[in-house]
Amino acid sequence: MPRAVRGLIGLLAFGVVWEAAVAAGLLPARFLPPPSVVLAGVVELFAQDAFLRDVVATVLAWAIALGVAVAVAVPAGLVLGSVPGVRAASRVLVEFLRPIPSVALIPLVVLLVGGGPEAKITLAVYAATWPVLYNTLYAVGGIDPVLRDTARTCGAGPLRTMLAVALPHAAPSVFTGVRMAAAIALIVVVSTEFLAGASRGIGNVVLTASSGAGRSDLVLAATLAAGAVGILINEGLERLGERLFGRSTRSAEPV
Amino acid sequence: MRGWPVVLAALVLGEIGTRVAQHPFFPSPSAVLATAAQVWLTGPPQRLLLADPVFDDVLPSLARALGGWLIAAVLGVTCGVLLGRSRTALDYVGPLFAFARAIPPPTLIPVFLVLFGIGTRMQLATIVFATVWPVLLNTVDGVRSLDRVQVDTARSLRTPRPWWIGMVVLPAALPDIFAGLRLSLSIAVILMVVSELVGAANGIGYELLLAQRQFDFPLMWAWIGLLGALGYGLNALLLAVERRALGWTALHGTGR
Numbered sequence: 028m029p030r031a032v033r034g035l036i037g038l039l040a041f042g043v044v045w046e047a048a049v050a051a052g053l054l055p056a057r058f059l060p061p062p063s064v065v066l067a068g069v070v071e072l073f074a075q076d077a078f079l080r081d082v083v084a085t086v087l088a089w090a091i092a093l094g095v096a097v098a099v100a101v102p103a104g105l106v107l108g109s110v111p112g113v114r115a116a117s118r119v120l121v122e123f124l125r126p127i128p129s130v131a132l133i134p135l136v137v138l139l140v141g142g143g144p145e146a147k148i149t150l151a152v153y154a155a156t157w158p159v160l161y162n163t164l165y166a167v168g169g170i171d172p173v174l175r176d177t178a179r180t181c182g183a184g185p186l187r188t189m190l191a192v193a194l195p196h197a198a199p200s201v202f203t204g205v206r207m208a209a210a211i212a213l214i215v216v217v218s219t220e221f222l223a224g225a226s227r228g229i230g231n232v233v234l235t236a237s238s239g240a241g242r243s244d245l246v247l248a249a250t251l252a253a254g255a256v257g258i259l260i261n262e263g264l265e266r267l268g269e270r271l272f273g274r275s276t277r278s279a280e281p282v
Numbered sequence: 283m284r285g286w287p288v289v290l291a292a293l294v295l296g297e298i299g300t301r302v303a304q305h306p307f308f309p310s311p312s313a314v315l316a317t318a319a320q321v322w323l324t325g326p327p328q329r330l331l332l333a334d335p336v337f338d339d340v341l342p343s344l345a346r347a348l349g350g351w352l353i354a355a356v357l358g359v360t361c362g363v364l365l366g367r368s369r370t371a372l373d374y375v376g377p378l379f380a381f382a383r384a385i386p387p388p389t390l391i392p393v394f395l396v397l398f399g400i401g402t403r404m405q406l407a408t409i410v411f412a413t414v415w416p417v418l419l420n421t422v423d424g425v426r427s428l429d430r431v432q433v434d435t436a437r438s439l440r441t442p443r444p445w446w447i448g449m450v451v452l453p454a455a456l457p458d459i460f461a462g463l464r465l466s467l468s469i470a471v472i473l474m475v476v477s478e479l480v481g482a483a484n485g486i487g488y489e490l491l492l493a494q495r496q497f498d499f500p501l502m503w504a505w506i507g508l509l510g511a512l513g514y515g516l517n518a519l520l521l522a523v524e525r526r527a528l529g530w531t532a533l534h535g536t537g538r
Binding site for chain 2: 120128
């Protein structure tokens with residue numbers, strides 16, 4: 028039996044067990060509706076133009092944030108990582124700043140830039156910068172000095188060395204950082220929409236559906252949509268990584 | 283700790299910067315530290331000077347994050363070992379788990395909120411759901427990385443069946459398991475804060491939101507700083523455990 032069929036059977040079996048558990052009264056149908064109701068909710072959501080705009084808003088915020096984070100963190104990591112003293116100092120600072128959960132900054136950022144799309148993009152940039160910067164710093168630090176010396180002997184200046192030696196060498200590790208950052212950025216975007224009550228986005232749909240009448244089916248339907256976005260992003264980046272660096276990066280990362 | 287001079291320099295720079303800028307949202311580090319000392323360290327001497335917020339907010343938060351993480355660790359490693367040993371079983375549940383992992387956990391908070399109500403059970407459910415996947419999937423990867431030589435050696439030494447998991451499979455999978463544990467520990471801290479921002483009557487996230495609503499910015503920064511310190515400390519602790527547990531592997535030292 029091919030793997031895809033087995034996976035499909037697994038998904039179906041999960042749905043059937045869930046449906047049966049609700050039908051048997053093991054799970055409260057009002058709070059945790061069965062998959063048949065949730066799937067109807069998915070259809071209901073995707074039939075609305077407004078929901079499609081919400082999905083686009085979330086994905087757009089995610090893409091902008093990841094783009095900005097990569098555009099800031101990769102050059103910064105290359106420059107900071109190329110000078111040994113600065114590299115050690117910046118590693119220490121990153122080690123201290125990285126563990127601050129970006130969601131803890133939601134209240135502050137909402138005060139600073141308001142509750143609009145700026146808030147979620149700012150927070151996601153903050154959260155996505157660290158994995159990329161961290162991986163770039165470490166990869167640049169791990170370059171064989173012989174490679175650097177060879178480049179210098181061949182007459183390459185610092186900028187040329189950075190672009191022709193450091194960047195290609197660090198690329199697979201940087202890409203691993205980007206994949207982690209992509210997952211984190213999506214979580215932060217959706218969390219901010221949910222917690223700060225943004226005007227648009229999947230997180231906002233969850234917030235609206237959960238308040239007032241409490242449509243648990245729509246909450247779960249929006250959650251499924253968010254999961255689908257997440258899995259598309261993850262699969263897409265995995266494919267991209269395979270194309271760029273071969274299969275080697277696939278299993279060597281913890282995300 | 284060779285990092286301290288850098289941290290001190292950053293604090294001094296921050297002090298100068300915030301005093302020059304005089305922005306109400308960004309109090310100087312010294313003001314934040316003074317507030318922190320006043321809030322956390324003014325208790326009676328028999329409690330090591332720790333004030334009420336430490337017992338009412340910090341410790342419950344820590345207990346939730348660590349408790350959820352531990353439950354997820356046990357669940358994830360157990361299921362991961364079982365699934366990793368069987369290729370067919372993984373084929374069946376692989377897509378389901380990949381999908382579950384891709385769901386941003388905060389979107390499930392409303393569901394857990396109506397199921398469990400405001401309080402610790404809802405927070406534990408959120409944290410466990412968010413942290414179990416990295417542990418589980420990394421354990422599966424680790425168990426699968428068991429190489430032929432290890433298997434053949436254990437077999438030729440006639441390792442008894444009941445010892446197989448503990449003596450062959452788990453040690454080989456340990457580096458991957460620890461990578462998953464570290465990732466999920468940082469996720470646990472994040473989800474602890476998120477779940478406390480939404481539905482809690484105490485905890486660090488709750489106090490953070492309260493301080494912000496009262497426009498008490500030194501206090502808010504103190505809580506943010508505490509979260510950073512907690513995240514750093516927990517990670518350092520786990521790294522120390524990992525170093526002890528993995529000292530024997532040649533693989534070790536390639537990680538962080």
